[in-house]
Ligand SMILES: O=P(O)(O)OP(=O)(O)OP(=O)(O)OC[C@H]1O[C@@H](n2cnc3c(O)ncnc32)[C@H](O)[C@@H]1O
């Protein structure tokens with residue numbers, strides 16, 4: 001099975017590799033436009049980014065499945081939450097969508113994002129690390145390493161793959 005992912009981010013690629021364990025598959029990471037802002041600021045925008053990536057990856061690669069994974073934030077009355085969304089595009093079905101873990105971002109992070117900063121660089125500065133977004137992610141930093149970005153997105157890809165299998169069985 002050929003699986004394309006609309007990103008070259010190693011954390012996202014690793015999540016697809018983990019979720020598809022048990023399948024005979026090959027992964028094709030492709031650079032795709034998310035079609036949304038670099039820093040999505042709502043669930044809706046983040047979902048749109050995931051769908052656009054899945055569809056573009058599917059279209060440009062001729063793969064059996066296209067996967068899109070997108071991180072963003074969502075304002076709530078409790079504060080600004082990190083949100084994560086995924087989409088799966090396969091022949092003959094509408095894109096499948098699934099949401100990932102959410103955690104409240106510290107106020108000092110939220111203020112910078114709402115001022116137009118991107119979470120990637122903000123996290124590197126906060127954690128005094130390089131490329132947090134390609135490793136443990138904000139979720140890893142703010143959960144003291146209990147869950148990192150790979151594990152979080154692996155859960156999302158499993159939700160997508162499970163829905164895909166269910167739909168295939170139902171047809
Ligand atoms: O290469 P791509 O696939 O674009 O991966 P990315 O790390 O840029 O991640 P997203 O585009 O999905 O996320 C949108 C923005 O939010 C940032 N972001 C999202 N989740 C993050 C996390 O857990 N840690 C650090 N930055 C994160 C990311 O750096 C982007 O600036």
Ligand SMILES: [Mg+2]
Pocket residue numbers: 038
């Ligand atoms: Mg990005």
